[in-house]
Amino acid sequence: MKKKIVIVGLGLIGGSLAMALRGFEDYEVVGVVRRQATADYAMAHGVGDAVTLDAEEALRQADVTFLCIDPEDIIHYLAEHRDHFKPGSLVTDVCGIKGAVMAAARVLPETVDFIGSHPMAGTEFSGIEHAQADMFQGAHYILTPRPNSGEEHLALLERLAHHIGCRDVVRTTPERHDDIIAYTSQMMHIIAVSVCDDRELFECQGFEGSSFRGCTRVADLDVELWTQLFSLNRRALTAALDRLAENLDAYRAALRSGDDGLLREKLAHSAARKHQLDLGARPASPYYV
């Protein structure tokens, strides 16, 4: 019998993962969904090799289980299904925060390995109908292993990440992940929604260019998902926003002062930082996180 990768939740990320994982080594890719309509769509569109509504049966057979549902649902699912995972198997996730998920995974029996995953890809859309096989092209794949996570499981996830098109695999701790993600991803979403709260938003048509679009693109977000992600990373996100407010205030003060020399100096400093960052960068996924 073929080995099985089970993907719980065939939304944007789970669906894309299921499409991208077809043909990976000798695994059969099985989706677990809650509605027949989703199952029908999955089979009609190559989203996985098979699909089922019977979660418990699928988990019992899974060698690898990806939990691709909302963060709060992941936390509940781990508790609800703790005794359904196959001993020796690997359970992982795709969630945009890691601390709360790793904490919830402590409910699992010792015989079940859990490694946190975060493939950094996505679009502003939701749902299986927006899933894409190339979603992860050029994306970073972040892993947060536990001290006793099996090297063979880590190696498996690394091979899997490369198979789906990720450009690199980054191992880190849940704390570091959440701290940095608060800045690189979550804060970008708070910026986008804050910009769109401006009373001038609807006056901008005819006056917007791609810097405006680039900044605000993610504002039409999945409200439930992002409420959970922000809430589960409240401390780090609040800290990142405090730093942003200070940095913005420094520019506001420079502007108000009328001192063009100061403004020029600040812009030169900031631009040089971005230039330096770019010197270290390589071409990356067009998909957001």
Added chain:
Amino acid sequence: MKKKIVIVGLGLIGGSLAMALRGFEDYEVVGVVRRQATADYAMAHGVGDAVTLDAEEALRQADVTFLCIDPEDIIHYLAEHRDHFKPGSLVTDVCGIKGAVMAAARVLPETVDFIGSHPMAGTEFSGIEHAQADMFQGAHYILTPRPNSGEEHLALLERLAHHIGCRDVVRTTPERHDDIIAYTSQMMHIIAVSVCDDRELFECQGFEGSSFRGCTRVADLDVELWTQLFSLNRRALTAALDRLAENLDAYRAALRSGDDGLLREKLAHSAARKHQLDLGARPASPYYV
């Protein structure tokens, strides 16, 4: 003798304009530059039909003059060359602020028409070597006419805008332009540099996705140009940043409060605004402003 469009300054925008305008109606496109090396590059790369270092001679023959130099330089140029423009001709610019330029244009004799232009396109690069003939594809072209600007000159600019690939021509006042641009463009640059001032910037490699890149792309900016643009629109930009600070503070307060219901509500409100905006949008230029 052919009619002439003279483009003063063959940098990123002037160079792109010169490339894009070749073949427009029955005009010869003549670049005016300060260095022989730029002139040589222009002729080797199809940046205009001809190029000269003799500004005064070119202006005397120009039916249309585009001033594609930094804002402060435009202001000085108008005064320095006020008596060199051909009577009956049109002078315009490409500058990202309009109030200061329209005020400076009052120095021109009555026989010379001035209409403010702002083709909303650009990239984070500078210089003739980054000029592109398709720079203006899908861009908005904003016009700020004077009360006595000739309809035939306005019509000419509209035809020209369409020739270079702009998707629409928007007529507005200098004040409205500057107010809205403060929000849609200038504020985006202040956000980008503020985000890059964060101490975590260099820790982000391996953790950034395209929302981060989309927000920070414009941070490696032309320092002199943007210092001038911000300085010449200080009041409106400061007002836009004050509004942003309030909107960010509202999200920060919702996060600190721990009230997920409030956070969810705010996100739903902001996302709905963006969704509504997108419903009115059409595909646009990939180039930023």
